[in-house]
Structure formats: structure tokens, C-alpha cells
Amino acid sequence: MNLTSAASPTDELELVLALRAGDEDAFTDLVNRYQAQMVKIALAYVPSHAIAEEVVQEAWLGVLNGIGRFEQRSQLKTWIMRIVMNRAKRRGAQEARTIPISAIRDEGADRETSVEPDRFRGQSDQWPGHWLVAPAGWSGIPEDRLLSKETLAHVGKALEALPESQREVITLRDVLGYSSAEVCNVLAISETNQRVLLHRARSRVRAAVERYIQQ
Amino acid sequence: MTCQELVELVTEYLEDTLAPSERVRFDAHLSTCLGCTAYIEQMRTTIRVLGKLSEESVSEAARRELLATFRTWKADVAKRDG
Numbered sequence: 613m614n615l616t617s618a619a620s621p622t623d624e625l626e627l628v629l630a631l632r633a634g635d636e637d638a639f640t641d642l643v644n645r646y647q648a649q650m651v652k653i654a655l656a657y658v659p660s661h662a663i664a665e666e667v668v669q670e671a672w673l674g675v676l677n678g679i680g681r682f683e684q685r686s687q688l689k690t691w692i693m694r695i696v697m698n699r700a701k702r703r704g705a706q707e708a709r710t711i712p713i714s715a716i717r718d719e720g721a722d723r724e725t726s727v728e729p730d731r732f733r734g735q736s737d738q739w740p741g742h743w744l745v746a747p748a749g750w751s752g753i754p755e756d757r758l759l760s761k762e763t764l765a766h767v768g769k770a771l772e773a774l775p776e777s778q779r780e781v782i783t784l785r786d787v788l789g790y791s792s793a794e795v796c797n798v799l800a801i802s803e804t805n806q807r808v809l810l811h812r813a814r815s816r817v818r819a820a821v822e823r824y825i826q827q
Numbered sequence: 828m829t830c831q832e833l834v835e836l837v838t839e840y841l842e843d844t845l846a847p848s849e850r851v852r853f854d855a856h857l858s859t860c861l862g863c864t865a866y867i868e869q870m871r872t873t874i875r876v877l878g879k880l881s882e883e884s885v886s887e888a889a890r891r892e893l894l895a896t897f898r899t900w901k902a903d904v905a906k907r908d909g
Contacts, residue, residue: 634901636894643893647885665889672893676900725835727866732831741829746862750872758872759879767876786877792842803844811838818873 624688631679643672646689649788650696656783657697657704657776667703671696693798697780704776726815748826763824770820774813781806782813828856833863837870 630638650671654664674695682691733742750758757763771779771787780799784790790798796806833856839845840853857863 634904636897636901639897640894643885643890647889647893648881652881665886669889669892669896673896673900676897726837727831727834729831732829741831742860743830743862747865747869749865750869758876763876764880767873768880771877771880782877786874787880789878789881807838807842807844811835814838814870814873815834817877818870821873821876822869 625684628679628682628684628688631676639676642675642692646692650693652783652787653693653696653780654700654703656771656780657700659704659707663703663707664700667700668696671699674699690794690798697798724812726811727819747822750825753825758825763821766824767817767821770817773820774816778809778813778816781809782817785810786814828852830856830860830863830866833857833860834866837867840867841870841874 627638627642631642647668650668651661651664654667654671655661658664658667671692675692678695682688731744733739733744771782774782781795781801784795784798785792792803792806792810795801796803799806801809833853836845836849836853840850845853857867
């Protein structure tokens with residue numbers, strides 16, 4: 613398993629013990645490591661940054677209250693992220709009652725194609741299923757445009773528009789850089805399911821970036 | 828393999844989970860198709876841009892609030908245990 617962003621086990625045990633003893637530096641250390649990730653994860657379930665920060669504040673209190681019972685069977689990071697996720701889901705469900713149901717449901721996801729079918733040549737063509745017009749190369753786009761605030765804001769919007777199950781996977785994998793094994797572990801889903809959700813999510817976000825960049 | 832089939836397999840390709848025979852067909856298509864080569868490059872770029880969303884620091888306000896939460900918690904524990 614590739615656990616690049618995780619603390620080593622001894623390091624983690626020390627942190628847990630220090631936190632139980634009420635060591636403020638240990639707490640600050642954990643906040644520095646995980647706060648930003650926790651906000652991103654919460655954002656996969658709740659509609660605004662402000663609410664995500666509230667949820668994360670609550671989650672930290674959950675972490676503090678639960679640290680006495682934390683067992684080393686799961687990783688500290690996984691345990692913390694599950695606490696955030698559970699709280700964010702609950703809060704997201706409360707908030708959802710006030711937004712239209714059409715914004716939540718993802719109808720037709722099973723029939724979904726990665727690219728609009730009309731981008732390909734039809735059955736009667738000499739080359740059925742091949743690009744009608746080939747996708748544009750993006751390597752000529754300057755970095756400062758590609759990574760501009762405007763582009764990132766568009767990508768953020770594309771994430772918001774995803775169904776929740778896709779958004780949670782792509783947030784963990786591509787925004788936060790978790791390995792597929794970690795994502796399966798945190799979300800308790802199979803490798804295959806994880807890959808299908810990731811594929812749909814990435815395909816939709818790519819299409820959104822394409823629409824924005826080539827407009 | 829057509830371009831339309833290839834785009835459905837891109838994640839499996841990037842995750843390196845394609846069956847060996849499928850991988851051969853995928854690579855063969857890619858070696859002659861500029862459109863699909865560009866598509867995969869677009870996908871890699873998309874993933875890279877997504878990674879930039881996480882570069883955000885913790886706000887001072889959030890940090891202060893968290894420390895207050897921590898100190899209250901610590902005081903409560905001390906009261907309960909003491």
C-alpha cells in the first residue's frame with residue numbers, strides 16, 4: 613500500500629499519547645497536517661466553505677473526545693477522516709432538505725459516456741467510432757493560464773456539480789492525492805467501484821475544463 | 828479498438844489495471860492516433876489541475892478557534908479527572 617501522506621506508526625503513536633496527555637503542540641501538529649484535507653473532504657458533502665469549516669471544527673472536538681478510545685487498529689489519519697466524513701454527511705443531508713432534489717440525484721449515470729457520442733463518427737462512416745474532430749492538444753497553454761484562479765474556480769464548480777459518490781472519490785484521489793487503496797479503505801468501497809466512480813468524475817471534470825479552455 | 832472505446836478505458840490505463848491483451852490493443856491504437864494521445868494528455872492535465880485545488884493554508888481564524896476548542900476540552904478533562 614502506498615501511504616505517502618501518512619505519518620509513520622511510531623510517530624503516530626507518540627502523537628496519540630501526547631494528545632491524550634493534553635499536549636497542545638501535538639494538537640497543533642495534527643491541525644497542520646490534516647486541517648486543510650479535512651476541509652476539502654467536508655466540501656465533498658456540504659454546500660459551502662463556511663459550513664465545511666464548521667463541520668471540521670466539530671470533527672476536531674470529536675477527535676479530542678474520542679482519542680482516549682482510539683485503537684491502533686486503524687490509522688490515525690483514516691480514523692480522523694472518517695469522523696469528518698460522517699459529520700459532513702449528516703450536515704449535508706440536513707442542508708439538502710433546502711435545495712431542490714434534482715441537484716442531488718444523478719439520473720442516467722449508468723448510461724453515461726465519458727465523451728459526448730456526437731464527438732465520434734457514426735456507424736455509416738468509413739471510420740466508425742473515431743474522432744470527428746480530434747481533441748486539441750493542451751501543451752501549448754501557458755501554465756499561468758492553466759493554473760489561474762479562474763481555471764481553478766471552474767474546476768471547483770465542476771466538482772460541485774458531480775454526484776456525491778463521484779465527488780468523494782475524486783476529492784480524495786486527485787485533490788488530496790490519496791492512493792486507491794487508501795480511498796477504498798476510508799470509503800469502504802471496492803477497487804472496481806472506486807475506479808468506475810473516479811473514471812466518471814475525471815471524465816466530467818475534463819469535459820468542463822475543455823469547455824472552459826476552448827470557449 | 829476505436830477512439831470511442833478507448834476513452835472509456837482511460838482510467839484503467841492510467842491506473843495500470845488493464846488486462847495485458849487489452850493493454851496491447853490500447854497501446855497499438857495510441858501509437859497511431861493523435862486525437863487519443865491528446866485526449867490522454869488532457870486527462871493528465873485535468874488531474875494535475877485538480878491537485879492544485881488542495882494548496883490552501885489554514886486560516887488564522889480557524890487556527891485560533893481550534894486552539895480555543897482544544898483548551899476548553901483540556902480544561903473539561905482536567906475537571907472531570909480531577
